[in-house]
Amino acid sequence: MNVADIGSSQATALPSLAVDVYGQERSLNLLQAIRLLRSHGGRYRAVALIRLAQHFDRPRRRRFRDWANRQLRRDFGCFVQPGAQIGPGLKLPHPSGIVIGTGARIGSNCTIYHQVTLGGARRGDFKANRYPSVGDDVVLYAGAKLLGGIRVGNHVEVGANAVVRCDVPDNSVAVGIPARIISRTATCYEQALQAYS
Template sequence: MSVFFHTLRCDAARLSQRKPDEIGVIHLLMKLVNPRFLPVFLIRLAAAVWRHTLFKPFGLLLTWLNLLLFGVECTPRCQIGPGLMLPHTSGTVIGAVSIGTNATIFQGVTLGAREADLGFTAETRPEVGDNVIIGAGAKVLGGIKLGNGSQIGANAVVIENVPENGVAVGIPAKVVKVLDNV
């Protein structure tokens, strides 16, 4: 359970622009009324509950609640590192295999398979590295990888791997530059 709270503290810290060890229980409780934090909390809670066979239905229920309240559909199967930030949530679909630490995902983003994959086949879904920023409306589709520190432009359609610190824009997205070590 301590991993769960540590992860929540990291999520709240990014939103508060503080260090995780500065985030206490009271601060976490106050964040639960924040529309930028509550969807992340529901994602975390759904994933934690879903991992226990007996409680899987409750994990799915929390996933649906998040979709109804905030427009965020996130599979509880996605492994998401600490520090997730969703500045705006409407229309966000997270069907990736994994998302690293300190990812920022804007509204209208889709991370998922290229074709309908209701069985969640890991090979057909993207993997997102650490410190990745995905702009509003971007679509990241297929069994591809977004390298650490990569940035995806708004409305880009990414169907190929993006290298570490790569900046990808366009339809289909192309890497237009690789940033110096950030």
């Protein structure tokens, strides 16, 4: 799935939740989605709250959207705007302190660890719609910050506490402050030596 093909977050919220939880497309009604808040030992609670907030982001349903956002902030300290376009297959292994802005776009099968921020780089980015666009099969490790109108390609890993302010090509690794782009062809040890030598 391409980031441009994500579509409306409202229309795809419940089918995306089914892929997030079960790993495959299947029908999921609203009652089953709400039941996921308590089942599986709360393992998918954060993802279910994000998808429910996206599902209810429409007129005459804002009260339910606000309830889901409050639960997400209270239970996990996450601030995810319902207007963010998030593809199916979202994984949140440690959902605490995650911030995703309104204009952010996330592709399918992405993994986001704790304290990750996807947002604007400065004031006024909301009006100019300068938010990160993340491709498919991307892993954002703990504390990674993606700021401004950047594009992160497919099959990318962003290292822990990396601050990314420029585009990251496909099949690469970004580490450091500011983030440096590393090729995936080298071993992990060689990549670390390249980055910090």
